[in-house]
Amino acid sequence: MLLLAVMTIGVVAGAIVLFMISGDLARRIGISPGGRALLSAGLGTGVIAVCIKIFIAGTLIVAMKDHDHAPPQPVSARLQSMPDGYLDSSFTGRWHALPASAPTPDGKATSQEVIRLGRRLFNEPALSADGKVSCASCHVLAEGGDDNAPNSTGIKGLRGSRNAPTVWNAAFLSRLFWDGRVSSLEDQAMGPLVNPVEMGMPSHEAVEATLRAMPAYVEVFERAFGSPETITIENIVHAIASYERTLIAPDTAYDRFVRGDTGALNARQIRGMALFAGLGCRSCHRDPTFSAAGQIRPAGVRKPFPVFPDAAFVARYDLLADRGTARAGRAIGLWRVPSLRNVANTAPYFHNGSVDSLEEAVRVMAATQLGRLVAADRDDGAPEIAWNPKTRTVTPYYPSELTEVDVAALATFLESLSVPAVTGGPEGAEPAF
Numbered sequence: 001m002l003l004l005a006v007m008t009i010g011v012v013a014g015a016i017v018l019f020m021i022s023g024d025l026a027r028r029i030g031i032s033p034g035g036r037a038l039l040s041a042g043l044g045t046g047v048i049a050v051c052i053k054i055f056i057a058g059t060l061i062v063a064m065k066d067h068d069h070a071p072p073q074p075v076s077a078r079l080q081s082m083p084d085g086y087l088d089s090s091f092t093g094r095w096h097a098l099p100a101s102a103p104t105p106d107g108k109a110t111s112q113e114v115i116r117l118g119r120r121l122f123n124e125p126a127l128s129a130d131g132k133v134s135c136a137s138c139h140v141l142a143e144g145g146d147d148n149a150p151n152s153t154g155i156k157g158l159r160g161s162r163n164a165p166t167v168w169n170a171a172f173l174s175r176l177f178w179d180g181r182v183s184s185l186e187d188q189a190m191g192p193l194v195n196p197v198e199m200g201m202p203s204h205e206a207v208e209a210t211l212r213a214m215p216a217y218v219e220v221f222e223r224a225f226g227s228p229e230t231i232t233i234e235n236i237v238h239a240i241a242s243y244e245r246t247l248i249a250p251d252t253a254y255d256r257f258v259r260g261d262t263g264a265l266n267a268r269q270i271r272g273m274a275l276f277a278g279l280g281c282r283s284c285h286r287d288p289t290f291s292a293a294g295q296i297r298p299a300g301v302r303k304p305f306p307v308f309p310d311a312a313f314v315a316r317y318d319l320l321a322d323r324g325t326a327r328a329g330r331a332i333g334l335w336r337v338p339s340l341r342n343v344a345n346t347a348p349y350f351h352n353g354s355v356d357s358l359e360e361a362v363r364v365m366a367a368t369q370l371g372r373l374v375a376a377d378r379d380d381g382a383p384e385i386a387w388n389p390k391t392r393t394v395t396p397y398y399p400s401e402l403t404e405v406d407v408a409a410l411a412t413f414l415e416s417l418s419v420p421a422v423t424g425g426p427e428g429a430e431p432a433f
């Protein structure tokens, strides 16, 4: 529409200029009839050329925008259409281990006093309207950082519609919530305190007032921030976020494997890793966070889901009732690609918590994101898959039909991204004051 309008304005403006030149104006400044014809021909061509350029540029911009929303071509198809031996390094290249510490907003270390205060606030039920719900009620560190329920229970037994993601390793993500609507842990923590079905406080001022009325906190804030007047919502969320930045679980079997311990993954997990690369899971779930919103090696944060709306899965798991940040009228949802770290500890899966097992989540992903149904029931074994510890690369494996053995291999590879038993932050799961 905009394009047509620009074209029309261009043509009308051109016509007016031509009219003026060939008419009165030219006669008045005394250009001869021959010169007039030449001038109008020259200017006319110029105007037409500008219009054509605007049109081409506009068409290109529109095409690029459409491309953003178009379902990605399955990587397996892209791989098969590539010349032998050529593989795109964005999803087959070097694998990355998770760093042991997360970046801070100002790049500086946070004081232990602030972290300890954050830990206490994270576990503080007084920050909820009924005095019973804290961040830790829904993000149980020892249970994998979530509540293992399809959706969470907040004050007065009220329930939201989305599944609670883990807080473990959230500090590495540049976009938070299922739909990626906030971009820092500080901004994130503002939400649940006043969310009517979570902690239900009437306002952030009420949160400040509650803490100011608790003498123990006045003292702790003074220690952490230097004065008793520092009980502000900004400092409250900063302390909580600082604590969350210590909730890192880096030493998984996968991390040890890519750092050089070649015995850390078994043959089936390495097959899963080769499938994860070959099928194209890795183009959205980027290591080391296995999210597209990782601050290290990010990809496009949000992706359509389900890209291939497999009717059976969509109906069984109600995958289209909530469409994330998709614009009104769009047929499929748009979601932040979540991290798969600790995914073995955070069932049930997806934004609505509708899928109970990791194997089924893998089947749903293969079908809805890559157009691959688990078709073959016999398994002829994978070809030889090599891990090169020097380049940290694996032979990508992309069978034309997935088998249940492939699904199990992918699921057990995902288990290797999880720590077996998460016992709590640096000082254990319970707050120690």
Ligand code: HEC
Binding pocket: 122, 133, 134, 135, 136, 137, 138, 139, 152, 153, 154, 155, 160, 162, 163, 164, 165, 166, 167, 170, 173, 175, 176, 177, 178, 179, 185, 188, 189, 192, 193, 197, 198, 199, 240
């Ligand atoms: C009643 C349960 C409940 C409470 C209480 C709660 N959360 Fe959550 N949390 C959730 C749910 C559900 C989501 C996902 C919501 C969404 O995406 O729309 C979430 C999302 C998050 C995320 C984003 C993780 C990611 O990968 O995007 C973080 C971080 C988080 N919560 C931290 C906190 C903190 C800090 C508090 C306390 C101030 C808190 N939560 C209180 C249920 C809860």
Ligand code: HEC
Binding pocket: 072, 178, 276, 279, 280, 281, 282, 283, 284, 285, 303, 304, 305, 307, 335, 336, 337, 338, 339, 340, 343, 346, 348, 349, 350, 351, 352, 361, 362, 365, 366, 369, 370, 410
């Ligand atoms: C086109 C991008 C894309 C591709 C390719 C992709 N995923 Fe996903 N994945 C997503 C998105 C987006 C979600 C979140 C869906 C939602 O809203 O519930 C997700 C969710 C998941 C979950 C659930 C996580 C949780 O905490 O609930 C698992 C497990 C998963 N993907 C594994 C895989 C595997 C295995 C593959 C390859 C077979 C794969 N994904 C391919 C984008 C992708």
